[in-house]
Each structure stands twice: as structure tokens, then as C-alpha cells.
Amino acid sequence: MADYNEKILDIHDLDITFNTTAGPVHAIRGVDIDLMKGETVAIVGESGSGKSVTMKAAMGILASNAAVNKGTIEFTYHHADGTQETVDILEKDKKWIRRHINGKRIAMVFQDPMTSLDPTMTIGKQLIEGMVWHFKTPKKEAWEKAIQLLKEVGITDAEKRMKNYPHQLSGGMRQRVVIAIALACNPDLLICDEPTTALDVTIQAKIIELIKRVQKERGISVIYITHDLGVVAKVADYVNVMYAGKIVEKGKINEIFYDPRHPYTWGLLSAMPDLNTEDERLYTIPGSPPNLLREKTGDAFAPRNQFALEIDDKLEPPMFKITETHEAATWLLDPRAPKVEMPEELKARIERMKKEAEGYEES
Amino acid sequence: MVKYILKRLGMAVVTIWLVATLTFFLMNMVPGGPFLSEKAVSPKALAALEEKYGLDKPLFEQYLTYIKGAIHGDFGDSLKQRGRTVMSIISSKFPVSARIGGLSVLLAFSLGVPLGCISALNRGKIGDNIIIVIATCGIAVPSFVICTLLMYTFGVKLGWLPTLGLKTWKHYIMPVAALAFYPTAYITRLMRSSMLDVLGQDYMRTARAKGLNQFVSLFKHALRNAILPIVTYLGPLIAYTVTGSFIVEKIFTIPGLGGEFISSITNRDYTIIMGTTIFLATLVILMNVVVDIVYKLVDPRINLK
Numbered sequence: 126m127a128d129y130n131e132k133i134l135d136i137h138d139l140d141i142t143f144n145t146t147a148g149p150v151h152a153i154r155g156v157d158i159d160l161m162k163g164e165t166v167a168i169v170g171e172s173g174s175g176k177s178v179t180m181k182a183a184m185g186i187l188a189s190n191a192a193v194n195k196g197t198i199e200f201t202y203h204h205a206d207g208t209q210e211t212v213d214i215l216e217k218d219k220k221w222i223r224r225h226i227n228g229k230r231i232a233m234v235f236q237d238p239m240t241s242l243d244p245t246m247t248i249g250k251q252l253i254e255g256m257v258w259h260f261k262t263p264k265k266e267a268w269e270k271a272i273q274l275l276k277e278v279g280i281t282d283a284e285k286r287m288k289n290y291p292h293q294l295s296g297g298m299r300q301r302v303v304i305a306i307a308l309a310c311n312p313d314l315l316i317c318d319e320p321t322t323a324l325d326v327t328i329q330a331k332i333i334e335l336i337k338r339v340q341k342e343r344g345i346s347v348i349y350i351t352h353d354l355g356v357v358a359k360v361a362d363y364v365n366v367m368y369a370g371k372i373v374e375k376g377k378i379n380e381i382f383y384d385p386r387h388p389y390t391w392g393l394l395s396a397m398p399d400l401n402t403e404d405e406r407l408y409t410i411p412g413s414p415p416n417l418l419r420e421k422t423g424d425a426f427a428p429r430n431q432f433a434l435e436i437d438d439k440l441e442p443p444m445f446k447i448t449e450t451h452e453a454a455t456w457l458l459d460p461r462a463p464k465v466e467m468p469e470e471l472k473a474r475i476e477r478m479k480k481e482a483e484g485y486e487e488s
Numbered sequence: 489m490v491k492y493i494l495k496r497l498g499m500a501v502v503t504i505w506l507v508a509t510l511t512f513f514l515m516n517m518v519p520g521g522p523f524l525s526e527k528a529v530s531p532k533a534l535a536a537l538e539e540k541y542g543l544d545k546p547l548f549e550q551y552l553t554y555i556k557g558a559i560h561g562d563f564g565d566s567l568k569q570r571g572r573t574v575m576s577i578i579s580s581k582f583p584v585s586a587r588i589g590g591l592s593v594l595l596a597f598s599l600g601v602p603l604g605c606i607s608a609l610n611r612g613k614i615g616d617n618i619i620i621v622i623a624t625c626g627i628a629v630p631s632f633v634i635c636t637l638l639m640y641t642f643g644v645k646l647g648w649l650p651t652l653g654l655k656t657w658k659h660y661i662m663p664v665a666a667l668a669f670y671p672t673a674y675i676t677r678l679m680r681s682s683m684l685d686v687l688g689q690d691y692m693r694t695a696r697a698k699g700l701n702q703f704v705s706l707f708k709h710a711l712r713n714a715i716l717p718i719v720t721y722l723g724p725l726i727a728y729t730v731t732g733s734f735i736v737e738k739i740f741t742i743p744g745l746g747g748e749f750i751s752s753i754t755n756r757d758y759t760i761i762m763g764t765t766i767f768l769a770t771l772v773i774l775m776n777v778v779v780d781i782v783y784k785l786v787d788p789r790i791n792l793k
Contacts, residue, residue, distance in 0.1 A: 241693070243695070244788070244789055292788070292789045
């Protein structure tokens with residue numbers, strides 16, 4: 126079993142600005158994420174909250190107009206001889222990252238399997254490419270390994286599939302292939318960027334199960350980037366809720382789902398479609414995410430927050446510790462703040478979720 | 489695939505027949521005839537000439553005679569170039585044009601594709617701007633200007649290259665360059681936009697995430713996907729270029745097929761008009777079939793049915 130005490134990724138105070146024609150966009154404003162070996166961390170947030178940008182920074186594939194203002198991304202890996210090395214990815218140049226990190230130690234599974242495979246190359250060639258490139262594996266050996274990988278991700282007829290082109294496979298199959306490609310070089314860390322968003326629901330569950338199984342068997346760490354709280358609930362050990370380039374609440378899965386503290390997390394949980402909600406209309410968080418072109422004082426979420434305090438417009442809230450693992454950035458947690466409870470409806474929903482979860486465990 | 493090709497060839501025969509029929513009647517609708525000229529020809533001589541070539545018969549009968557001959561591979565004699573058959577004119581002049589045309593297509597392809605790639609990879613930078621300016625000029629400047637400029641610079645001023653005829657390899661340089669100018673510019677622009685499109689695709693991001701080096705991902709992933717529009721363009725381009733260019737052949741005095749197209753029309757040399765038109769149509773159709781087959785080889789998603 127994996128050694129859980131070893132920190133594999135440590136993103137500290139990451140701050141990124143994009144220089145666009147309209148002006149600088151402050152996309153990431155001080156993000157901290159820790160990841161232990163063998164753990165799964167989910168990063169949740171609306172589109173444009175900076176989830177993907179953070180992970181692209183970790184892979185060194187940021188767009189060329191991005192500037193990292195400060196922060197570190199420390200990644201720890203083992204050499205073939207077992208010696209451990211920690212590097213700050215932000216200090217390395219792209220060439221080094223490509224050679225030593227991308228695909229080899231950190232691999233990525235992308236959102237849309239329909240477009241993330243090269244349509245003019247056979248599955249087999251795309252699978253062995255990474256191995257041949259990084260480890261100089263002989264083609265034949267790589268081919269055998271690739272067949273094993275396809276079997277591992279649950280593709281039947283693996284030998285035959287190797288010679289197929291992506292368009293001959295269904296969406297779910299292709300996502301399995303994308304996962305197999307990501308696993309080809311035995312990475313320590315797998316980043317899944319919305320891995321199930323483009324798939325239909327029945328396949329979604331299977332792909333999630335697959336990623337979970339692979340993670341268990343290989344003892345690798347996984348980062349999920351998603352806006353689907355349903356997925357988060359199934360896979361994550363820890364959850365980071367991101368809003369406007371900042372992490373506003375982080376904690377263990379149960380802490381986020383059963384004891385959320387940040388009004389934004391309340392909003393996200395309330396906005397989850399659910400069969401038992403009495404209200405006929407699906408809840409949405411009012412307003413839209415802020416335009417990061419304009420710097421704003423205070424809490425970025427304040428304009429959309431029905432529980433906002435006066436101070437929210439003036440000063441950005443720090444992270445308040447709730448438990449050893451649970452933190453949230455909202456002034457509501459300040460001892461001087463008025464006591465605000467989460468909305469009644471959400472409370473009822475969380476109760477239901479708890480009951481359902483118990484039901485699962487019993488059955 | 490074999491079935492597809494046979495089907496396409498069957499369609500080609502019909503198309504060529506249509507082209508031949510249309511050309512035949514349109515050509516005869518134009519007033520005048522091959523034996524009319526400024527010099528007064530005696531009505532008797534005219535009648536004798538017309539009888540010799542069968543031009544005195546009703547038009548439809550002429551048409552039937554022509555088609556019958558054409559099916560048997562007989563395209564008739566030239567009306568103006570005494571003693572030469574259409575076949576012999578095409579087969580003696582086509583190789584000349586084909587050599588120059590073939591070389592210039594080759595040049596255009598091997599220059600245009602890399603230039604387009606370089607331009608796309610350096611998008612917005614100085615190299616891209618230079619290439620785009622030159623390519624735009626190449627499309628905008630007509631070929632007679634380019635021919636004249638080349639001739640003036642390298643033939644007259646510098647005296648490096650011969651300006652007339654096709655005796656040595658040196659004679660080929662200027663006509664090939666002049667003929668390749670436009671397609672090179674066109675392919676460069678086409679390749680640039682197609683490459684930019686491909687570079688933004690998700691599978692290129694996948695290649696980057698795999699850690700592949702830029703050149704590997706360019707050659708193995710991007711090029712093959714980006715080349716399709718070029719293949720499309722290449723088919724008709726080859727057909728039109730190997731049959732010669734009137735302007736380039738005139739300026740460099742090359743005895744090619746390109747001049748024959750134009751002069752046969754002004755001469756009302758009916759059989760040559762028919763012969764060259766059918767020849768060009770056949771080539772265009774054949775090249776399109778070849779393009780379809782190449783498509784299938786480049787992109788496995790394309791299904792030939």
C-alpha cells in the first residue's frame with residue numbers, strides 16, 4: 126500500500142496573471158494545495174475559477190501569455206534508483222519539464238476524449254509513443270505493454286484495438302484509451318481535467334470506477350478538476366473549492382459535504398440537482414463570477430453572497446481554521462461575526478445525503 | 489476501394505463526353521471559321537477546304553463523326569498545322585509543359601509546406617509577418633510581371649541565366665520559378681491557417697502533456713492532420729500546371745502545350761480546341777480521383793464509397 130505520509134505535490138501561494146489584449150487578468154490569486162501520496166484531491170469550482178490554469182502550471186503547459194508572479198509548485202518524485210528528489214516546477218524551463226515531468230511523472234486525462242486523441246494515428250501508436258520517447262523502450266516491448274494497459278483499463282479485444290483509429294471507438298472506450306495513455310509511463314500523479322463531463326451518465330460512473338481502481342492498484346495520487354460535485358463525492362479524499370482564482374474552502378470530503386462553512390460552498394451544494402428537493406426550481410447562485418480584469422477589494426464572492434457582511438467589501442477574508450483539515454475563507458467564521466446558519470433547505474438536503482450514505486454503508 | 493475507383497472512372501467517361509459535346513457546339517456557335525482570314529479566299533477554294541475536312545456537312549453529322557473518331561482514339565488532324573494530327577501535337581508538346589509544370593508543383597509543395605509551418609509556429613512574430621507579406625505578394629502579383637522581373641534581373645542585368653528556350657537545366661530555373669510563385673504563396677497561406685487550426689486542437693495538447701518534444705509532435709501529429717487542405721488544392725493545381733501556362737511559355741519561348749490552348753482558339757483550329765479541352769478535362773478528373781485516394785491514405789476517417 127502507498128505510503129500516505131509522503132507529500133508529493135505542494136502548491137504554495139501560486140499567483141498567475143494572463144496578459145491579454147484587454148489588460149492583465151489576475152487568474153490565480155494565491156492558491157495553496159497539498160497532495161499526499163496515494164490521495165485524491167478534487168478541485169471544484171465554476172468555469173473560469175482557475176482550476177485548469179492551476180494544473181496547467183503544474184504541468185508547465187501554461188499559455189505563453191501567462192506570467193507567474195509568485196509561489197512555488199514543489200513536486201517530489203523518485204528516480205529509478207529510489208532516491209527522492211523535490212523540484213520547484215516553476216523554476217524549471219519547459220524543455221526540462223517536458224523531458225522529466227510531463228507524461229513521465231505527471232500525466233493528464235483530458236475532458237473530451239472525442240478530440241484529445243489524434244484522429245490520424247492508430248491507438249497503438251499513440252499508446253507506445255510516450256514509452257518510446259521517455260524510456261527508449263523498444264517498440265515491440267512497448268507494444269506488448271500497451272496491450273496490457275488496454276486490458277488494465279478494461280478494453281476487450283486489446284490486440285485488435287491497437288490497430289484501430291480513434292473514430293472506430295465509442296466515447297467511453299476512447300476515454301479509457303486516454304487513461305491508458307496517461308498510465309503508460311507509470312506516473313506518480315494523475316491529473317484528471319473534467320474526465321467525465323463529455324460522457325453520458327452511465328459511462329461516467331464506469332470511468333470513475335476505473336480511475337479509482339487504477340489508483341488503488343498503482344498507489345498513485347490523483348487530482349480531479351471538476352465542477353460536478355457528484356463526481357467529487359464518489360472519488361475525493363480532500364476537496365478544494367475554488368472561486369475567482371482563490372481557494373475559498375478546503376477540507377476532507379465529509380467536512381465539505383456535511384459541514385460546509387463558506388456561503389459559496391453552500392451555493393454549490395444547493396445547486397446540485399436532486400430528486401428529493403421540494404422546490405421545483407433548481408437553485409442557482411445569483412450573478413456570475415467576477416471579471417478578473419478588474420481588481421476588487423474585499424471578498425470576490427461578496428456581490429453574489431446573500432450573507433455578505435460589510436467587511437466583505439473592504440477586506441479579503443483570511444482562511445479560518447475550523448478543524449485541523451478544514452478551512453474556509455469567509456468572515457462569517459470570525460468570532461465577531463453575527464451567527465449565520467446555512468439555508469434550511471440545504472440543511473435538510475445534507476441530512477438526506479447523510480442518511481443515504483448510511484444506507485449505502487449498511488447495504 | 490477498387491469498386492470506388494471503377495465507379496469514379498465510369499463517371500469520368502460521362503463527364504468527358506459532356507465536356508466534349510458542350511465544347512463542340514459552343515465552338516461552332518462562334519461566328520467565323522478556320523479558313524476565314526483577312527486575305528480573300530476564293531469561294532471555290534473555301535468550299536474545297538471545307539469539303540476536305542467535312543465542314544460542309546450538317547453540324548450534328550460532324551459531331552457524330554467526331555465522337556466516333558474520338559472513341560477510337562482518333563482526334564483528327566490539325567486544321568491549321570498542315571500534316572500534323574492532334575495526338576502528335578499533344579504528345580510532342582505535353583512532355584515539355586509537364587516537365588516545367590511538374591517541377592514547379594514540386595517546388596511549390598516543398599517550399600510552401602515548411603514555410604506555412606514556420607509561419608504558424610511563429611504566429612505574430614517577425615518571421616511570420618515576413619512570410620505572410622511575401623506570400624500575399626505572390627498571390628497578388630500576376631505571373632507576367634514576375635516573369636519580366638526575373639528575366640530582367642537574372643537574364644539581363646546579372647546575366648546568370650539564359651532567357652530563351654529549354655536547352656540546359658539552367659534554362660529551366662526561371663520558368664519553373666515563375667510558374668511556382670503563385671502556388672507556393674497559396675500553399676504557404678493554406679498551410680499556415682490549417683496548421684494554426686491543428687495546433688489549437690486538443691490532441692496537440694495531449695501530445696504536449698505526454699512530454700513529446702515540439703518537433704516530434706509537429707511531425708507525428710500536426711503535419712498529417714494539417715496537410716489535407718493542401719492535398720485538395722494539389723489535385724487541380726497539378727492538372728492545370730502540367731498542361732502549361734500560356735504566359736510563361738510565351739515569355740520564355742517554350743514550345744509547350746500552354747500556348748496551344750490559346751492559339752487554337754484564335755486560329756479556330758477546331759480539332760485542336762477539342763483535343764486540348766478533352767485532354768485537360770481528363771487530367772483534372774483523374775487528379776481528383778487521385779486526390780480522393782490520397783485523402784483516404786492521409787485520414788483514416790474518410791470513407792470512400
